Amino acid sequence: MNEGLAASSLLTETEIKDTISRDFESGGCGPPPSSSYSSSATAVTVFSTLVALCSSFTFGAALGYSSPAEFGIMNDLGLSMAEFTFFGSTLTIGGMVGAITSGMIADSMGRRAVSPPVCLQRTLGAMWVSETFCTIGWLAIPFSKGAWQLDIGRLLIGFGVGVLSYVVPVYIAEITPKNLRGQFTGLVEFFVSCGVLLTYFIGSIVSWKILALVGAIPCLVHLIGLFFVPESPRWLAKVGLEIEFEASLQRLRGENADISLEVANIKDYIESVEQLSKAGFLDIFRLKYAHCLLVGVGLMLLREFGGLKAFTFYTSFILDSAGFSSKIGSVVYGLVQIPGCAVCVLLLDKCGRRLVLLVSTAGSCFGCFLTGLSFFLKDLHWWEEATPILALTSILVFISFLTVGMAGVPWIIVSEIFPINIKGPAGSLVSSLDWFSSWVVAYTFNLLFEWSSAGQPLSRNE
Numbered sequence: 001m002n003e004g005l006a007a008s009s010l011l012t013e014t015e016i017k018d019t020i021s022r023d024f025e026s027g028g029c030g031p032p033p034s035s036s037y038s039s040s041a042t043a044v045t046v047f048s049t050l051v052a053l054c055s056s057f058t059f060g061a062a063l064g065y066s067s068p069a070e071f072g073i074m075n076d077l078g079l080s081m082a083e084f085t086f087f088g089s090t091l092t093i094g095g096m097v098g099a100i101t102s103g104m105i106a107d108s109m110g111r112r113a114v115s116p117p118v119c120l121q122r123t124l125g126a127m128w129v130s131e132t133f134c135t136i137g138w139l140a141i142p143f144s145k146g147a148w149q150l151d152i153g154r155l156l157i158g159f160g161v162g163v164l165s166y167v168v169p170v171y172i173a174e175i176t177p178k179n180l181r182g183q184f185t186g187l188v189e190f191f192v193s194c195g196v197l198l199t200y201f202i203g204s205i206v207s208w209k210i211l212a213l214v215g216a217i218p219c220l221v222h223l224i225g226l227f228f229v230p231e232s233p234r235w236l237a238k239v240g241l242e243i244e245f246e247a248s249l250q251r252l253r254g255e256n257a258d259i260s261l262e263v264a265n266i267k268d269y270i271e272s273v274e275q276l277s278k279a280g281f282l283d284i285f286r287l288k289y290a291h292c293l294l295v296g297v298g299l300m301l302l303r304e305f306g307g308l309k310a311f312t313f314y315t316s317f318i319l320d321s322a323g324f325s326s327k328i329g330s331v332v333y334g335l336v337q338i339p340g341c342a343v344c345v346l347l348l349d350k351c352g353r354r355l356v357l358l359v360s361t362a363g364s365c366f367g368c369f370l371t372g373l374s375f376f377l378k379d380l381h382w383w384e385e386a387t388p389i390l391a392l393t394s395i396l397v398f399i400s401f402l403t404v405g406m407a408g409v410p411w412i413i414v415s416e417i418f419p420i421n422i423k424g425p426a427g428s429l430v431s432s433l434d435w436f437s438s439w440v441v442a443y444t445f446n447l448l449f450e451w452s453s454a455g456q457p458l459s460r461n462e
Helices: 013-025 043-077 081-109 126-140 147-175 178-203 208-228 233-238 242-253 260-275 281-285 287-305 308-313 315-322 326-335 337-351 353-379 384-404 409-417 423-451
Strands: none
Touching: 043 081, 043 126, 043 147, 043 178, 043 208, 043 242, 043 308, 043 315, 043 326, 081 126, 081 147, 081 233, 081 423, 126 147, 126 208, 147 178, 147 208, 147 233, 147 423, 178 208, 178 326, 178 337, 233 242, 233 260, 242 260, 281 287, 281 423, 287 308, 287 409, 287 423, 308 315, 308 384, 308 423, 315 326, 315 353, 315 384, 315 423, 326 337, 326 384, 337 353, 337 384, 353 384, 353 409
């Protein structure tokens, strides 16, 4: 879910190479690279990170909303299954547009709102603008009288989270000390899972309208908090605001911290990047980039067509169809994601990306197979009394293994494998394909499920 990690950030090329060599040459078992300007996290850094993570909570709430709200919306507004399916999938359409424009918005407007303003353009930072879209979208949903109003609200939320999914991981990576960067950016996926869990839990006890209003709360908290956190020092250095750059970095590292080496490092890197020839979009299809492009695109397609959005968006529908309580099952589904994210953080640097992905892919594939098997047995009226438990167990197996690796690790790999000169266009391509494949899965899943829940067309009608 960390779409933003695929796009260009202002991290140093040395840092990128250190990460790649540690995880692909030594299998991820080597120690983190030392840095003479590594430091502990200050209160300002922690607070700024927590404020930024409010958007990850928003992302999780958006992902989890359609599942508990499905039957309430369809009954109250008289939506057909096709209309609700389109409503659920519009999040990914907005996300695709947001992902394409996120890099441009973040680079031109900054990561957050600057106060006091340098100019109007820089006052309206990327996080501020995108959270405004999310807030408007959440508020539009409970006051909707028809399908098109719901779709507009969901579309606005999708655009907002599409931008945030790029900006937030980049902002966190740019404000944190080098030795703590991995742990802090790893919190993004954790907070997304927390947002999904809380949405499932609240959605089991309140109506879909109240649930949408609750979804706007983290957006408002984020908007308010942005006025109390510093702008990314790396972005300030990039746009030539020298005084603001050093002041922001000093505030993040502490009043008495020596930031001279880090300041020099950032300036040297920005100068070297400006001297590089910028690659166009078509340049990423050159033969020398074929391997990294194939890996990046392949991981994204595997991640989405593996069923991530189908299970997340329509958990309640799947469980109800299997005969298990959707209110209980959805909460359990959200709960198991939390330890999965924790295991991912613990194993990633010790075991390496490849091993974690292999285990995660095999386990989630097995969970998908068991889910299909449970509905196949149900259609044939075999072992019907155990089908609900088998379906729930299968879904939990799927999401448990998925969150350990395939949910977030592909974005980490994508952020590492592309050369710096094509990172921007390559990241946009990969993000767009991820959101597009998400839309395909989210839009077609319910229709295919009604056609054949067991995944084969003859089970119901012969």
